[in-house]
Amino acid sequence: MANYRIAPSILSANFAKLGEEITAVIESGADIIHFDVMDNHYVPNLTIGPLVCEAIRPLTEALIDVHLMVEPVDRIVPDFAKAGANIISFHPEASRHIDRTIGLIHEQGCKAGLVFNPATPLHYLDHVLDKLDLVLIMSVNPGFGGQKFIPEALQKLTAVRRRIDASGRDVILEIDGGVKVDNIAEIARAGADTFVAGSAIYGAGRDDDPHRYDSIIAALRAELART
Numbered sequence: 001m002a003n004y005r006i007a008p009s010i011l012s013a014n015f016a017k018l019g020e021e022i023t024a025v026i027e028s029g030a031d032i033i034h035f036d037v038m039d040n041h042y043v044p045n046l047t048i049g050p051l052v053c054e055a056i057r058p059l060t061e062a063l064i065d066v067h068l069m070v071e072p073v074d075r076i077v078p079d080f081a082k083a084g085a086n087i088i089s090f091h092p093e094a095s096r097h098i099d100r101t102i103g104l105i106h107e108q109g110c111k112a113g114l115v116f117n118p119a120t121p122l123h124y125l126d127h128v129l130d131k132l133d134l135v136l137i138m139s140v141n142p143g144f145g146g147q148k149f150i151p152e153a154l155q156k157l158t159a160v161r162r163r164i165d166a167s168g169r170d171v172i173l174e175i176d177g178g179v180k181v182d183n184i185a186e187i188a189r190a191g192a193d194t195f196v197a198g199s200a201i202y203g204a205g206r207d208d209d210p211h212r213y214d215s216i217i218a219a220l221r222a223e224l225a226r227t
């Protein structure tokens with residue numbers, strides 16, 4: 001079995017007790033914290049910023065995977081690096097100088113990821129794949145949790161998997177949007193190794209149970225073990 005990682009999106013967590021919600025998914029076996037940043041400009045929603053990243057940083061040694069859905073990108077990158085982000089990913093349409101933004105993220109000591117919306121062509125990888133640490137394929141249009149998985153993302157994953165393997169580099173291939181117990185195995189077979197899941201995980205637990213996410217994370221892993 002490949003080295004799969006589960007990345008709960010805190011977008012679907014109970015924000016009134018965010019710290020506890022993060023500790024709970026980590027204790028239930030999650031690998032990465034996926035941190036969705038929306039600006040009411042690049043996407044029609046508004047979420048959390050560097051102050052919240054800084055506040056949660058001491059709670060876990062797990063990687064914090066910042067998914068920037070903001071435009072412009074560059075101004076906010078150093079703030080997230082200072083706030084303790086490990087990975088910073090951005091959408092190519094939101095940056096006027098993609099190569100410069102990747103360089104900026106690296107200069108700030110973080111891993112850099114490029115994000116592809118359902119209709120964003122993969123040619124954005126042509127001249128930068130050898131500088132990227134992560135490719136994120138969106139299987140919903142960005143902006144909201146709880147949307148339905150768009151199946152065309154599977155072919156895209158397979159195409160990116162081929163390109164990553166041909167490069168010989170260790171690049172994370174992440175999928176984001178509509179990941180559930182009933183489709184995660186198929187998504188893994190298409191080539192993803194890192195799985196963002198917001199509503200599937202955070203929608204599954206009873207508030208008062210400290211082990212509320214054990215069974216959903218175990219169920220996702222059991223499906224991955226079948227691949």
Ligand code: DX5
Pocket residue numbers: 009011012034036067140141142143144145146147176177178179196197198199200
């Ligand atoms: C959407 C976000 C996703 C979202 C995933 O713009 O990037 O990370 O929270 O949520 P689910 O898993 O509910 O589709």
Ligand code: ZN
Pocket residue numbers: 009034035036067176196
């Ligand atoms: Zn995301």
